[in-house]
Amino acid sequence: MSKLPFEGIRVADFGWVIAAPACTLWLANMGAEVIKIETKAHPETLRTINHGGYADGVPGLNRAGGFNSLNYSKYSCSLDLTRPRARELAKEIIKKSDVVVEAYTGSVAERFGLTYPELQAVKPDIILLSISSLGKTGPLWDATGFGPANQAYASLPSMTGYEGSIGSNMGGTWPDYLVGIACAYLAVAGLYYRRRTGRGLHLDLSMVQVVLNMIPGQLLDYQMNGRIAQPQGNRDPMAAPHGVYRCLGDDKWVAIAVQDEEQWRALCRAAGHPEWEADDRFADLSSRQRNQHELDALITQWTLVHTATDVMEKLQKVGVAAGPSQNSRDLINDPQLRHRNQFIEMDHPEAGRRLTMAAPALFSAIPERRYFPAPLLDQHNRRVFGELLGMSQQEIDSLTEAGVIF
Amino acid sequence: MAEGILDGTRVIEWGQMVSGPWAARLLGDMGADVVKIEPPNTGDITRRIGPFPQDLPHPEKSGLYLHLNCNKRGVTLDLSTSTGRHLFRKLVQGADVLIENHSPLHLETLGLTYDRLRSLNPRLIMVSISPFGQTGPYRDYVGSELVIFQMGGVGYETPLMDVTDPETQPPLKGPGYQGYFAAGWLAATCALTGLFHREVLLGEGQLIDISEQEAVASMLRPNVARFSYAGEVAPRAGAAVGGVRFKPCKDGFFVGLGIGVTDDGWKRLRNLMGNPEWTTSVTFATLESRREHAEDADPFIIAWMMGYTKAELFDMVQRAGLSAFPMNNVADVYASEQLAFRGAFQEVEHPLAGAWRLPVPPLLSSDEQPSLYRRAPLLGEHNDDIYCQELGYTREDLVRFRQLGVI
Numbered sequence: 071m072s073k074l075p076f077e078g079i080r081v082a083d084f085g086w087v088i089a090a091p092a093c094t095l096w097l098a099n100m101g102a103e104v105i106k107i108e109t110k111a112h113p114e115t116l117r118t119i120n121h122g123g124y125a126d127g128v129p130g131l132n133r134a135g136g137f138n139s140l141n142y143s144k145y146s147c148s149l150d151l152t153r154p155r156a157r158e159l160a161k162e163i164i165k166k167s168d169v170v171v172e173a174y175t176g177s178v179a180e181r182f183g184l185t186y187p188e189l190q191a192v193k194p195d196i197i198l199l200s201i202s203s204l205g206k207t208g209p210l211w212d213a214t215g216f217g218p219a220n221q222a223y224a225s226l227p228s229m230t231g232y233e234g235s236i237g238s239n240m241g242g243t244w245p246d247y248l249v250g251i252a253c254a255y256l257a258v259a260g261l262y263y264r265r266r267t268g269r270g271l272h273l274d275l276s277m278v279q280v281v282l283n284m285i286p287g288q289l290l291d292y293q294m295n296g297r298i299a300q301p302q303g304n305r306d307p308m309a310a311p312h313g314v315y316r317c318l319g320d321d322k323w324v325a326i327a328v329q330d331e332e333q334w335r336a337l338c339r340a341a342g343h344p345e346w347e348a349d350d351r352f353a354d355l356s357s358r359q360r361n362q363h364e365l366d367a368l369i370t371q372w373t374l375v376h377t378a379t380d381v382m383e384k385l386q387k388v389g390v391a392a393g394p395s396q397n398s399r400d401l402i403n404d405p406q407l408r409h410r411n412q413f414i415e416m417d418h419p420e421a422g423r424r425l426t427m428a429a430p431a432l433f434s435a436i437p438e439r440r441y442f443p444a445p446l447l448d449q450h451n452r453r454v455f456g457e458l459l460g461m462s463q464q465e466i467d468s469l470t471e472a473g474v475i476f
Numbered sequence: 477m478a479e480g481i482l483d484g485t486r487v488i489e490w491g492q493m494v495s496g497p498w499a500a501r502l503l504g505d506m507g508a509d510v511v512k513i514e515p516p517n518t519g520d521i522t523r524r525i526g527p528f529p530q531d532l533p534h535p536e537k538s539g540l541y542l543h544l545n546c547n548k549r550g551v552t553l554d555l556s557t558s559t560g561r562h563l564f565r566k567l568v569q570g571a572d573v574l575i576e577n578h579s580p581l582h583l584e585t586l587g588l589t590y591d592r593l594r595s596l597n598p599r600l601i602m603v604s605i606s607p608f609g610q611t612g613p614y615r616d617y618v619g620s621e622l623v624i625f626q627m628g629g630v631g632y633e634t635p636l637m638d639v640t641d642p643e644t645q646p647p648l649k650g651p652g653y654q655g656y657f658a659a660g661w662l663a664a665t666c667a668l669t670g671l672f673h674r675e676v677l678l679g680e681g682q683l684i685d686i687s688e689q690e691a692v693a694s695m696l697r698p699n700v701a702r703f704s705y706a707g708e709v710a711p712r713a714g715a716a717v718g719g720v721r722f723k724p725c726k727d728g729f730f731v732g733l734g735i736g737v738t739d740d741g742w743k744r745l746r747n748l749m750g751n752p753e754w755t756t757s758v759t760f761a762t763l764e765s766r767r768e769h770a771e772d773a774d775p776f777i778i779a780w781m782m783g784y785t786k787a788e789l790f791d792m793v794q795r796a797g798l799s800a801f802p803m804n805n806v807a808d809v810y811a812s813e814q815l816a817f818r819g820a821f822q823e824v825e826h827p828l829a830g831a832w833r834l835p836v837p838p839l840l841s842s843d844e845q846p847s848l849y850r851r852a853p854l855l856g857e858h859n860d861d862i863y864c865q866e867l868g869y870t871r872e873d874l875v876r877f878r879q880l881g882v883i
Binding site: 100243259 | 480481482502506524525526527528529530531539540542543544590607608609610611612613614617618619620621622623624625626627628629630631632633634635636637638642643644645646647648649650651652653654657658661662663664665666668669670671672673675676677678680682683684685686687689690691693694695696697698699700701702703704705706708709710712722729731732738767794797798799800801802803804805806807808809810812813814815817818820832833834835836837838839
């Protein structure tokens with residue numbers, strides 16, 4: 071098998087919940103040795119909540135689908151960082167690492183000794199990636215926030231939802247997983263920088279600022295025209311019809327986006343309603359936008375008696391963007407995602423054989439990425455403290471007994 | 477700091493709309509020399525989307541374009557002409573990375589597939605972004621932000637709140653181009669991974685095939701897990717529980733205050749509210765039970781919240797170590813002291829569009845250099861720079877290219 075890009079790179083991963091683990095998952099799948107530093111004193115949140123189900127419905131620190139599907143291909147050791155000796159051991163791990171990822175609030179990171187000056191003293195060319203809601207500087211340097219809170223601060227929900235509603239979050243705890251990819255972009259950039267200059271780097275990422283970069287139109291519309299973005303349902307200024315329409319079946323829907331006049335005529339014919347083409351109410355984009363409710367009602371009459379796949383195929387055949395709104399079962403059965411090997415099965419020692427989302431994107435020189443099941447909590451204590459740090463079994467045992475390795 | 481990371485790296489962006497241009501901008505943010513190729517006359521489609529100052533459309537004044545194309549130079553080139561393709565191949569010969577987001581069929585028709593380009597430049601990292609990918613049954617399907625977002629599954633459970641009647645309330649898109657941005661971030665991460673791979677191991681480039689649908693779907697790990705682990709399909713209605721709901725306070729809405737939190741969080745919240753009688757109910761004793769009965773507690777929590785403004789509440793909850801935030805709108809964002817302190821917006825002056833405050837790349841830069849160091853290019857602004865000074869064509873050649881409609 072060809073070598074993976076990050077083989078030989080070690081990552082000390084103090085992150086938890088979603089963004090940081092999503093970042094280190096990218097590095098792990100690409101060959102890095104990612105060591106999660108966890109603790110039984112305060113187990114990683116995703117091990118303890120029902121975010122992705124528990125194996126066969128039975129809760130347990132090693133049975134959570136949300137955790138296991140985000141932390142595979144990584145190792146786990148345990149250290150209670152509230153203990154001074156544990157913080158020393160963490161520094162020993164960092165000394166042998168290339169990248170450190172942490173997602174604590176500012177004051178906790180300080181208490182645990184995970185600041186850049188402290189890490190540089192231990193390992194001068196270390197790359198430290200700090201992930202937080204609002205960054206590690208400024209009056210709110212110590213704010214604690216999770217995905218929905220970050221979205222809200224960045225104003226994303228104020229412009230999401232049905233027209234006239236107060237606003238809503240998006241699905242999939244958006245943008246947490248995406249922030250993880252943004253973090254991976256920074257971590258890889260850090261590695262590349264160190265490779266070229268020999269110097270380390272502190273990268274201080276604010277999740278809210280990631281979101282701001284994804285709503286430029288709304289931000290600039292406020293500056294340019296004083297407009298405060300509101301929830302707009304599925305409306306789009308450049309397309310009509312543009313919506314998600316009810317189909318045959320239980321809670322089945324199809325998304326349709328008509329992006330020009332040619333596509334509009336193609337839709338009319340594919341739907342078996344050439345008379346819509348001649349209808350004045352739908353003559354051009356602005357007419358169709360003015361009469362969107364009537365248009366939506368007509369289209370729904372057509373989609374309602376067809377399956378979503380059927381509508382997709384009919385419209386795609388004539389060059390109109392369309393596809394089903396997919397729930398998780400649909401997703402797993404999606405022929406395109408399956409063609410791209412986006413789902414893999416792994417045997418987890420406690421959770422059993424389970425299906426997991428693989429790493430996205432296909433690399434021609436990387437036929438296979440690194441996959442092994444998510445670690446049990448502290449599964450690799452011997453590997454980390456014994457093999458990596460060279461501690462004796464006796465030492466490990468006594469520190470375990472003392473609650474340092476815990 | 478950040479600007480120097482990709483110094484000396486040449487990126488050619490043959491992009492349009494959001495995903496390709498955003499990926500290229502992320503590399504430009506790190507100091508790569510990005511050359512954006514646009515079709516002559518019309519330019520990138522985002523030039524027509526806006527928003528525009530005073531709502532007056534103008535191809536050089538689109539807010540979306542101005543944001544997506546900072547930190548790049550721009551040339552025009554018509555790839556449907558053979559001279560255009562010849563110039564394109566010359567540009568690719570000298571590039572480290574090519575980012576493009578045209579349809580796979582279009583690439584084939586033009587003869588600009590990875591196999592052809594690799595023979596010109598084996599060190600080339602080609603990042604191809606398409607709605608569904610370069611191969612597979614949906615390869616030639618047409619995409620759009622709405623369609624890839626729904627087919628990627630995040631759309632199915634958007635909006636997270638407010639779905640009370642799934643029969644009549646459709647799944648929604650996110651604001652603007654969330655799916656396209658996701659694909660752009662992923663593409664930039666892939667490009668950097670490819671550069672690192674080339675540097676340390678391979679010595680040569682590769683093709684990186686990105687599907688926008690897959691970029692969105694890859695965010696839905698927990699839903700796939702839930703299906704495999706517990707046999708459950710994540711529902712559309714009632715997906716938002718407890719603290720994730722927006723609740724009113726004196727002057728707006730707030731998120732994160734609810735009882736469906738960990739034992740520790742519940743203790744902090746009770747203390748903050750002054751341990752009122754209702755919180756002692758056995759119904760709220762365990763996490764599972766709190767989750768189940770989250771809505772029963774909402775009226776009590778809201779009654780308490782209504783006594784405070786967003787700002788007061790934010791101060792109180794952050795002091796208490798609770799994870800709860802105000803629901804801001806775009807005006808609040810620009811007024812945030814924290815974001816101002818971080819320099820989250822940088823005023824970028826443009827000769828035709830004026831000066832606007834754009835969000836900077838999301839990391840703190842310790843460098844003196846502004847992170848948006850180059851405004852978005854005018855259409856074809858750098859034709860001279862690139863074609864004459866770099867590729868060695870004469871001014872006369874350029875005139876001829878213009879006459880032929882190549883640039």
